[in-house]
Amino acid sequence: MDARSFALMFCVGLALGCDGESVESPEPAQASQPAASAQLEAPSKSASGALDVDVDGAGAGVDAPVSAGSPEPAAASDTAEGPRPRATRGGQLRFADESIEDPAMAPVLLARLGDTSEPSQTRAALAAALPRTGGEWADALVELLAQEEDAAVRAAMVSSLRRAPSEAALRGLALGLDDRDAGVRYEAAMTAAGVPGASELPLRERLGDQDARTRAAAARSLGVLGVGEAFDEIAALVEDEDKYVRLEALQALGRLDAERAREVAARMVEDEDSTVARAALRLRDAP
Known part of the structure; x- marks a missing residue:
């Protein structure tokens, strides 16, 4: 190679090498990019245990749409429970919150009752709390009573009627006295003593009730209400096998007709139950 050819090749090399620096070859491309799902962080769980899923893959934290069959989350006002009852020393639940002493609370409590x-x-x-509202509740309670399946709830409804207006109370008590559950009949018979006009209810029929507590309650209420026409029927209960029935019958007789009651009491001073015997003695010797 002559000198001219060598010089030409040297100039071309300088041009390609950019002033003599070596040209780095590009790094080989990676075989493949990681899948998009691998780049996303794992969905986190909320406090309730549900997954907070970013469904669009962009990391924006968009909630998953609710499916057609899934209920939408309730609004805060729909889930507010309102006042809750507290247990008494006897284990019964009672609403002690003063916030229920508001007529506007009557429909609220009625809705929860239903x-x-x-x-x-x-x-x-x-x-039991409804009367404390001071609102309109009695008529609606009687309607609920007629439909209620739970005997314990029916008994509580009937007991509340002692503080209801007479008309509604009498309608509810009539249902209670005819109830299939003995506990409800007992509450109705007891409550009747404090309701004006209850002497017109079929209380005398309950004197023959198969439940002893109901018989006793019916005798007591008839005495308090002054239903003198029931004297002989009540007098028959002094021979009842249940001591509480005998005691209530004796006391009812004393309210209805003290003179006639002394004659009955004279036969009971030897009663096998000491409480009944003492009551009979007091009534016999009363001035």
């Missing part, structure tokens, strides 16, 4: 998803004890406490 909600059968509430526990039975809570619903019974709701029925």
Whole structure:
């Protein structure tokens, strides 16, 4: 190679090498990029255990749409439970919150009372709390009573009627006295003593009730209400096998006709139960 050719090749090399620096070869491309799903962080769990899923893959934290069959989350006002009952020393539930002493709370408590998803004890406490609202509740309570399946709730409803207006109370008590459950009949018979006009109810029929507590309560209420026409029927109960029935019958007779009651009491001073015997002695010797 002559000198001219060598010089030409040297100049071309300088041009290609950019002033003599070596040209680095590019790094080989990676075989493949990681899958998009591998780049996303694993979905986190919320406090309730549900997954917070970023469904669009962009990391924006968009909530997954609710499917057609899934219930939408309830609004805060829909899930507010309102006042809750507290247990008494006797184990019964009672609404002690003063916030229920507001007429506007009557429809609120009635709505909860009609909600059968509430526990039975809570619903019974709701029925007992209704009179404290001072609102309009009695007529609606009687309607609920006619439909109620839970006997404990029915008994609480009937007991509340002692503080209801007479017309509604009498309608409810008539249902209670004819109830299939002995506990409800007992509450109706007891409550009747404090309701004006209850002497017109079929209390005398309950003197023959198969439940001893109901017989005793019916005798007591008839005496308090002054139903003198029931004297002979009540007098028959002094021979009842249940001591509480005998005691209530004796006391009812004393309220209805003290003179005639002394004659009955004279036969009971030897009663096998000491409480009944003492009551009979007091009535016999009363001035």
